[in-house]
Amino acid sequence: MAEADPTIFKALALVPEVTITDAAALDALLRETDRPFVVRGLVADWPLVQAGRRSNQEARSYLLERHRDVPFAVSVGSPASGGRLFYNDAMGMNFHMLRAKLPEIFAKIDANEGRADAPPIYLASIDMHEYFDGLHEANHVDLGDRTSLASIWMGTRTRIAAHNDVPNNLACVAVGRRRFTLFPREQFRNLYLGPIDNTPAGRAISMVDFHAPDFEAHPRFREALAHAQTVELEAGDALYIPALWWHHVEGLEPFNILVNYWWRETPRWLGQxxxxxxxxxxxxxxxxxxxxxxxxxxxxxxxxxxxxxxxxxxxxxxxxxxxxxxxxxxxxxxxxxxxxxxx
Incomplete structure (x- = not known):
C-alpha cells in the first residue's frame, strides 16, 4: 500500500492525548468533551491484544477459537487498488462482497501475507455478540450505562475513505496499527463528498484520494487539511471520535484488528x-x-x-x-x- 505524501500529512495537527485512570474518569471525559482524544494503552491488557503482540497467527487463532460457525460478510478488493476500498471508474465498487466462514477467510489472509500482490481483505463492523462467544466479555471497555454496539473490524492493509457516523465512536486498536485523519463536522463542503445513496458502506464518502490529492480538482481540500487532526494508533491504543466527525482510516500492517463502540446520546426511538x-x-x-x-x-x-x-x-x-x-x-x-x- 502506498504511503501518504509526508509533505501533506506530517504537517497536520495531532489528536490530543489524555491519561485515563479508571472507568469513571473515561465516563466523565466522554460526557464533557465534544472533541477527539487519544488514550494510549487503554486496552493494552486485552487477551486479544496480547495474542496479536505474539504474532498475527496467534491473534487469528484466538478469534477462531471463539467464532461461531456462521458465514461472515467480507470485502475483497483488487491487488491494484493499493488497499483502497473505493469506487471503480463506473462508480460501482472496486471490491466484491462475499460471504464465507471465518476459517476460510483467515486461510486466504494467511496464504497472501507477505505478498506484494495480495488483495485487500476486509471484514467490517462484525457484531461481537452475534458472531463470537465470549470475545466481548474478555475484551471490552467499561462504558458505564451507555447502550453501545460493539463491533470488530479485521483485515489486511486497507484505506477507508473519509466518512462520518451518526453515533459517537470509541475505536480501539487490538492488532496492528491504524492511522486516522479526522475533520470537524463542518468541513464536509471541503471534502468533496460522493453520492449519499450509492456508497461503499452506507455513508457518503470523500472523493479525494488522501495519498495523492488532486488539488486542481479538489482545491477546497487544502482548507479541510488546515482543520485536520491525525494520529497513528498502536495495538492497545484508543481514539474517541465524536458523532459526525469525518474520519479517514488506514490499516497499516499486513493484519489489523479494531474493536469499536458506537452509542447515541439521544433515545433510540427518535428518527434518523x-x-x-x-x-x-x-x-x-x-x-x-x-x-x-x-x-x-x-x-x-x-x-x-x-x-x-x-x-x-x-x-x-x-x-x-x-x-x-x-x-x-x-x-x-x-x-x-x-x-x-x-x-
Missing part, C-alpha cells in the same frame, strides 16, 4: 436525520426557488429554532407533536410517514 435528508431531496430540492425559501424558513421555525414562541399560543394539552417528543408521539409520526410514503 439521514432519513429526513433523503426525504427532503425527494420532496423539496426540485421545488421553485421561492418555495424552497419558504420551506427553509419553516424548517428553521419548527426544527432548528424550536423556540418557545412556536407553541406558546397553543394550549399545552393540544400541542401534539410540537410538544417534546415521547416514544408514543414519535411512533405516531413514524406511522404517519409510512402511510404517506406508501401512497
Amino acid at each position: 436525520p439521514q432519513d429526513a435528508l433523503n426525504h427532503a431531496l425527494l420532496s423539496i430540492r426540485e421545488l421553485p426557488d421561492d418555495q424552497k425559501a419558504y420551506w427553509r424558513d419553516l424548517f428553521d421555525y419548527y426544527v432548528f429554532g424550536n423556540a418557545d414562541d412556536v407553541t406558546a399560543h397553543i394550549p399545552e394539552e393540544g400541542r401534539s407533536i410540537l410538544a417534546p417528543l415521547t416514544p408514543e408521539s414519535a411512533g405516531r409520526i413514524r406511522a404517519f410517514l409510512l402511510r404517506q410514503l406508501s401512497l
